[in-house]
């Protein structure tokens with residue numbers, strides 16, 4: 001199937017590792033020009049060098065989405081350098097944590113305001129060109145009560161609601177908005193890699209609940225994100241796709 005991504009201009013926030021990196025790789029391979037970011041300068045530099053091997057225009061520099069002015073300037077610069085934006089995928093996340101109010105502030109700033117500021121930055125150019133695709137990343141921990149009470153799950157849940165609202169508001173301008181909720185995904189240097197080494201019982205319990213007997217890979221989530229981002233998903237708008245190997249114990253009406 002041709003995804004129709006060749007020549008599209010995509011912005012991915014949080015693309016230095018894991019699902020973001022895997023998504024950037026698919027989009028580059030499919031012929032997209034890319035602007036990527038993360039906080040780590042070395043991480044972004046390495047990712048840009050790696051992605052350029054596919055032959056498209058790939059630009060990137062480090063920014064923290066919590067630094068409002070710098071982040072907004074980065075977004076404006078990315079849109080200008082790419083010459084527009086057809087695809088936006090804001091992926092960066094606070095990663096959770098509980099125990100004090102600071103986690104709520106952190107999750108709100110990274111998991112909610114990160115995507116909000118990015119969407120606000122790209123809507124004018126998408127509206128002008130009457131085309132665009134936005135994929136927000138939530139989590140299965142938003143739809144089911146997993147782990148202890150914490151801001152991450154609640155903040156991610158808000159993206160599912162907001163994504164639908166955006167889809168209804170901007171569909172008339174040819175802009176599609178969809179949400180992907182990954183189940184547990186394991187990769188070297190990622191959260192589940194850390195949990196495997198530090199919380200063995202929790203890791204083993206989660207693994208036991210996987211119908212396919214393993215956690216997911218970044219590529220398995222990235223393929224779903226790339227499809228929804230692409231013109232091949234032209235009739236998908238306002239959807240919420242759970243990609244979890246069947247992990248969540250409910251039917252998704």
Ligand SMILES: NC(=O)c1ccc[n+]([C@@H]2O[C@H](COP(=O)([O-])OP(=O)(O)OC[C@H]3O[C@@H](n4cnc5c(N)ncnc54)[C@H](OP(=O)(O)O)[C@@H]3O)[C@@H](O)[C@H]2O)c1
Pocket residue numbers: 013014015016017018019020037038039040043063064065066091092093094095110137138139140181182183184185186190191192218
């Ligand atoms: N992995 C899972 O099991 C899982 C499950 C469900 C949902 N998700 C969601 O899927 C997305 C990707 O998760 P992941 O596990 O693949 O990757 P991750 O380890 O959460 O890393 C995400 C990326 O975002 C960047 N980032 C983090 N904080 C940032 C900030 N404040 N400003 C700018 N960039 C920032 C990171 O690079 P730097 O550290 O260099 O900034 C990294 O490139 C997240 O939204 C996560 O919540 C993941």
